[in-house]
Amino acid sequence: MQLAPGAARRVTAGLVIAIITILADQLSKWEVLVNWPEARESNVPVLSFIDLVLRWNRGVSFSIGNNIGDYDRVIFAALALAVCAGLVLWMARGAKPLIVGALGLVVGGALGNTLDRVRHGAVEDFIYVHIGAFDWWPVFNVGDSAICVGAALMIFDSLFDAKSHKKITP
Numbered sequence: 001m002q003l004a005p006g007a008a009r010r011v012t013a014g015l016v017i018a019i020i021t022i023l024a025d026q027l028s029k030w031e032v033l034v035n036w037p038e039a040r041e042s043n044v045p046v047l048s049f050i051d052l053v054l055r056w057n058r059g060v061s062f063s064i065g066n067n068i069g070d071y072d073r074v075i076f077a078a079l080a081l082a083v084c085a086g087l088v089l090w091m092a093r094g095a096k097p098l099i100v101g102a103l104g105l106v107v108g109g110a111l112g113n114t115l116d117r118v119r120h121g122a123v124e125d126f127i128y129v130h131i132g133a134f135d136w137w138p139v140f141n142v143g144d145s146a147i148c149v150g151a152a153l154m155i156f157d158s159l160f161d162a163k164s165h166k167k168i169t170p
Contacts, residue, residue, distance in 0.1 A: 021108025056122035105150030112143035
């Protein structure tokens with residue numbers, strides 16, 4: 001397998017972003033779990049549109065697969081690790097800086113949630129956003145947010161990168 005020049009530098013940068021993301025995710029979860037016991041019983045208002053409320057998600061996004069059974073922890077952790085390995089390989093094979101940062105966010109968010117899954121058997125979610133009638137959004141965490149921001153950056157890059165939009169002439 002041929003890696004592009006600068007692969008080690010790109011992977012290092014991406015993994016530093018992933019490690020920072022994992023630390024932010026795990027520290028925020030620890031803070032809520034240890035210092036906000038009232039969030040286990042009911043919503044704790046933080047801002048007029050954000051509450052802390054502790055929920056455990058055994059599934060993936062939007063609790064999909066929440067009731068698979070005893071093997072969900074192993075299945076989802078293995079899947080997350082395989083995807084993260086592929087994303088690190090993407091970094092090494094020549095991703096540009098914006099994509100390396102985005103991939104670092106996705107890897108960090110996925111690994112932060114995987115740590116929860118391995119340690120607790122479920123992912124700790126605690127951020128609940130509600131604005132007026134918009135009060136149906138699922139509870140999420142810092143790792144989930146990092147994954148969404150990373151994915152949004154990749155979509156942004158694919159839509160607005162001038163190099164990838166060369167006009168095809170017949």
